[in-house]
Amino acid sequence: xxxxxxxxxxxxxxxxxxxxxxxxxxxxxxxxxxxxxxxxxxxxxxxxxxxxxxxxxxxxxxxxxxxxxxxxxxxxxxxxxxxxxxxxxxxxxxxxxxxxxxxxxxxxxxxxxxxxxxxxxxxxxxxxxxxxxxxxxxxxxxxxxxxxxxxxxxxxxxxxxxxxxxxxxxxxxxxxxxxxxxxxxxxxxxxxxxxxxxxxxxxxxxxxxxxxxxxxxxxxxxxxxxxxxxxxxxxxxxxxxxxxxxxxxxxxxxxxxxxxxxxxxxxxxxxxxxxxxxxxxxxxxxxxxxxxxxxxxxxxxxxxxxxxxxxxxxxxxxxxxxxxxxxxxxxxxxxxxxxxxxxx
Numbered sequence: 001x002x003x004x005x006x007x008x009x010x011x012x013x014x015x016x017x018x019x020x021x022x023x024x025x026x027x028x029x030x031x032x033x034x035x036x037x038x039x040x041x042x043x044x045x046x047x048x049x050x051x052x053x054x055x056x057x058x059x060x061x062x063x064x065x066x067x068x069x070x071x072x073x074x075x076x077x078x079x080x081x082x083x084x085x086x087x088x089x090x091x092x093x094x095x096x097x098x099x100x101x102x103x104x105x106x107x108x109x110x111x112x113x114x115x116x117x118x119x120x121x122x123x124x125x126x127x128x129x130x131x132x133x134x135x136x137x138x139x140x141x142x143x144x145x146x147x148x149x150x151x152x153x154x155x156x157x158x159x160x161x162x163x164x165x166x167x168x169x170x171x172x173x174x175x176x177x178x179x180x181x182x183x184x185x186x187x188x189x190x191x192x193x194x195x196x197x198x199x200x201x202x203x204x205x206x207x208x209x210x211x212x213x214x215x216x217x218x219x220x221x222x223x224x225x226x227x228x229x230x231x232x233x234x235x236x237x238x239x240x241x242x243x244x245x246x247x248x249x250x251x252x253x254x255x256x257x258x259x260x261x262x263x264x265x266x267x268x269x270x271x272x273x274x275x276x277x278x279x280x281x282x283x284x285x286x287x288x289x290x291x292x293x294x295x296x297x298x299x300x301x302x303x304x305x306x307x308x309x310x311x312x313x314x315x316x317x318x319x320x321x322x323x324x325x326x327x328x329x330x331x332x333x334x335x336x337x338x339x340x341x342x343x344x
Contacts, residue, residue, distance in 0.1 A: 005069040006129075008162040009113065012064035014224070016144040017135055017152035017164075019055040025139055026281045032261060033143035033151065034277050036224060036300035037124055039325060040078040043183045044128035046333050047075040047105045049340060054132030055142040057158075059125040062118025066127075068108045072166060073130035075105040077183065079123030079301055081116035103183040122218075122303035134165040146224060147278055183332055186297075191311040193295045195318060197264060197287035199254070202236045210234060211288055215307045216272070224278040227299055233270030236286055259283045262291035264310075274299055294321035 008015075018041065021034020035041040035058055042052040057064075062081055076083055084097035085108060097115065100106050102125070108114060116125055135142040135152060144152025153162060200208060211234050219228035259265070263275045265285035274291060275283075276299065289310060291299060302308065313321075 006072075006164045006166070007067040007069065008065075008158050008160060008164070009067050010063050010065035011158040011160050011162070012059050012116065012118075013061035014146075015057055015059045015064055015158045016146065016156075017055050017133055017142060017158075018058045018144060019142045020053045021143050021277060022139050022141040022145075022151075026258070026260075029281050030139060031145060031148075031279060031281060032277050033141065033145045035126065035143075036277055037078055037126065037297040039186075039297050039329065040124075040126045041128065042329055043103070043332065044075040044077040044126050045132075046329065046336060047077075047103075047183060048073055048128055048130045049336060050128060050130065050132055052329075052333075054128065055135050056126055056128040056133065059116055059127070062116045064114075064116040066114045068110060068112055068114070070110050072108045073105060074108055074114065075128045076100055076102045076125065077128075078102060078126040079119045079121075081119050081125040083117070083125075084115045086113045086115055087111070122306075123301040129166045131167040131169040134167045145278065189298065190306065190308045192291055192298055192308055193313045193318070193321065194262075194264065194289040194291045194310045195315065196312060197289045199236075199286040200288060202286050203234065203266075203288060204237055207234050207236075208288070211272070212310055212312055215309060217307055218302055218304050219271075220304065224276055226276050226279050227274040227302075229272040229274065231272065234266050234272065234288065235270050236266070254284050254286060256282045256284045257287075259287070260290075262293065262296055263287055264289040264291065276300070292318040292321060294318065294325045 018033070018035045020038060020041065021032040022030055023032065041056055044056060045052045045054045059081065080102050083100040085100050085106060086097040100114070119125070133142065138151045141151060144155065144157070146157060149155040153164065210232050214231045216229045216231040219230050221228045259275055259279065259282060261275055261277050261279060264287060265273045265275065265283055266288050267273065267285045292313065
């Protein structure tokens, strides 16, 4: 049985193997990891008839160039990275290549290369492979934990010269029937819905208003652990501390507490941090808000220069948003299932 092999010609920046992450291990201090744009990876797998949690590639910046040693079906989702399927002979490109668009599946022939030039506006692209990447399971996941250096491909981001294998599929299907189905790719809006945090009482009404009405921007220091935000300094209420010989004022401090992806922390610097999939499991900074699960993908796909605001919502609204997101994916999966059923 042939197993398609992929050789990494150009690794891009922070290209890593990711699935839907590790769940149920936070009490051991193990972060979630997995795709930052979960919906994009689920859609990419669905377009290939894969289980939605199969491992694929997350690409933070190009150029990424992959050479295929065997025929393979792929799907692209997430940010548009100006992708092309190139035919090479003796190391030289024979054509300008065929454009490949986000939200669609494509067949790659042996000897061809997939080139993702990059996205000038930021965001992340996702590549799924029919059958999923052949990566060892660690703690029930194939995701790369970059900080802890385990999972994925050798516990790190890809580098030039790496080789990846694809798992052989047990159930053959005619994917030519599926490449007529595309998925609408969402564009991040300039508002991120969030719930008030558990430590809102530590902030004055004025500071909370500044947080919810401020224009925010991603800092270049952002990564998979969290997004540092550029915006106004938001400070907790001061407490008077009488030391006998003098009176000083100090910010409130907190005991260590659990945090999750989407937690919006405010350290003493006053610059907000939004924790992401590789974020730590505990923290001691006040939590002013929590980005709702349905909008975590928007953080992952924001461009560096995009200004955005946090939009305060209720728990009921957060649940409705997640339900709508799940229903949209379900409709796509049902359309694909109908196509596959019609083959029999």
